[in-house]
Amino acid sequence: MKTAALIVAAGRGTRAGGELPKQWQSLAGKRVIDWTLQAFINAPEITDIVVVLHPDDMNLLSDPDVLLAAGGKTRAVSAQNGLEALSDRSVNQVLIHDAARCCITPCQISNIVEQLSQTTCAGVAPALSVTDALWRGDDGKVSGTQDRTGLFRAQTPQAFDFSSILAAHQSYDGGEAADDVEVARSVGLDVEIIEGYENNLKITYAEDFLRAEKLLKGQMDIRVGSGFDVHRFGPGDHVMLCGVAIPHERGLQGHSDADVGLHTITDAIYGALAEGDIGRHFPPSDPQWKGAESHIFLRHAVQLAAEKGFKINNIDITMMCERPKIGPHADAMRAKLSDIVGIDISRVSVKATTTERLGFTGREEGIAAQAVTTLVSL
Numbered sequence: 429m430k431t432a433a434l435i436v437a438a439g440r441g442t443r444a445g446g447e448l449p450k451q452w453q454s455l456a457g458k459r460v461i462d463w464t465l466q467a468f469i470n471a472p473e474i475t476d477i478v479v480v481l482h483p484d485d486m487n488l489l490s491d492p493d494v495l496l497a498a499g500g501k502t503r504a505v506s507a508q509n510g511l512e513a514l515s516d517r518s519v520n521q522v523l524i525h526d527a528a529r530c531c532i533t534p535c536q537i538s539n540i541v542e543q544l545s546q547t548t549c550a551g552v553a554p555a556l557s558v559t560d561a562l563w564r565g566d567d568g569k570v571s572g573t574q575d576r577t578g579l580f581r582a583q584t585p586q587a588f589d590f591s592s593i594l595a596a597h598q599s600y601d602g603g604e605a606a607d608d609v610e611v612a613r614s615v616g617l618d619v620e621i622i623e624g625y626e627n628n629l630k631i632t633y634a635e636d637f638l639r640a641e642k643l644l645k646g647q648m649d650i651r652v653g654s655g656f657d658v659h660r661f662g663p664g665d666h667v668m669l670c671g672v673a674i675p676h677e678r679g680l681q682g683h684s685d686a687d688v689g690l691h692t693i694t695d696a697i698y699g700a701l702a703e704g705d706i707g708r709h710f711p712p713s714d715p716q717w718k719g720a721e722s723h724i725f726l727r728h729a730v731q732l733a734a735e736k737g738f739k740i741n742n743i744d745i746t747m748m749c750e751r752p753k754i755g756p757h758a759d760a761m762r763a764k765l766s767d768i769v770g771i772d773i774s775r776v777s778v779k780a781t782t783t784e785r786l787g788f789t790g791r792e793e794g795i796a797a798q799a800v801t802t803l804v805s806l
Contacts, residue, residue: 437527438499551588653700670761754780
């Protein structure tokens with residue numbers, strides 16, 4: 429079963445204010461359309477994605493996994509163009525969504541797909557019952573009331589059997605349509621109303637950006653990872669700790685430069701990503717890593733986090749040893765880590781402790797380190 433997502437983003441709406449159409453405006457660190465697109469990318473049921481853009485905006489979105497289609501004069505034409513762009517991809521069902529509803533979540537998308545699979549209708553559409561009193565107005569005054577029984581606030585994504593909604597759009601000649609449910613009903617297709625989501629708001633006015641930002645920050649994925657590493661002392665005249673060479677009568681032993689600090693932080697990042705440990709990515713049995721500078725490993729972990737949609741929020745490392753003394757070098761280590769990871773030095777903590785002459789660190793046989801790092805979704 430192939431399920432596609434069609435995201436309509438060709439509008440020029442001006443009610444939201446700003447110099448750009450609302451789908452291209454910044455919101456909580458990303459563009460509105462990027463939030464919307466990410467939700468569908470992260471929904472496991474979605475196999476294909478097409479985004480319908482205004483012809484002037486075709487260069488504003490570049491993703492090899494996303495198909496682009498040019499919009500038309502009306503929303504109905506834009507949706508039809510998107511559907512036709514999917515027509516050669518053997519799609520069975522499709523979810524049609526407004527880009528301005530950027531607070532949709534992958535879980536909500538999955539629920540809609542599941543309900544589409546269970547319905548006997550040609551489609552399902554989320555909606556919320558109207559609970560407020562409804563008035564009719566004339567010249568700015570209340571002229572009457574409207575019974576709210578059976579009235580709903582429609583939402584997207586609206587999900588359909590692909591061939592049915594494609595045929596409906598191709599035969600639709602009613603001009604502008606409020607949504608794809610109207611197009612479906614114009615050819616006699618039944619659409620089941622399913623429970624909508626209060627947080628699935630549509631950005632229409634300037635104040636909606638603030639509401640959406642609060643919701644999106646609440647959805648932010650936060651990961652915490654911990655790392656622990658040990659290296660023994662051996663011959664040498666310095667130790668590498670957090671990228672800084674510290675003079676010492678002995679060196680640390682390891683397949684690479686044995687920087688126990690960078691190794692520990694690297695493992696913490698891999699742990700937050702559920703990507704194993706440093707040995708999984710850089711096996712000590714591989715001769716190419718013999719003597720390698722450990723910043724290579726840490727930069728790889730940071731890059732992997734970025735590829736998975738995360739940035740490093742902060743780092744806290746504690747080194748355990750009797751000597752060398754870490755305190756005089758802590759600020760240099762913080763600066764080095766800030767440079768390697770690409771975060772402000774105020775988010776980097778380097779501490780040290782002894783083990784009161786207990787254990788292998790107390791006997792000065794080696795150095796241990798423990799780190800915690802926090803990752804947040806981009």
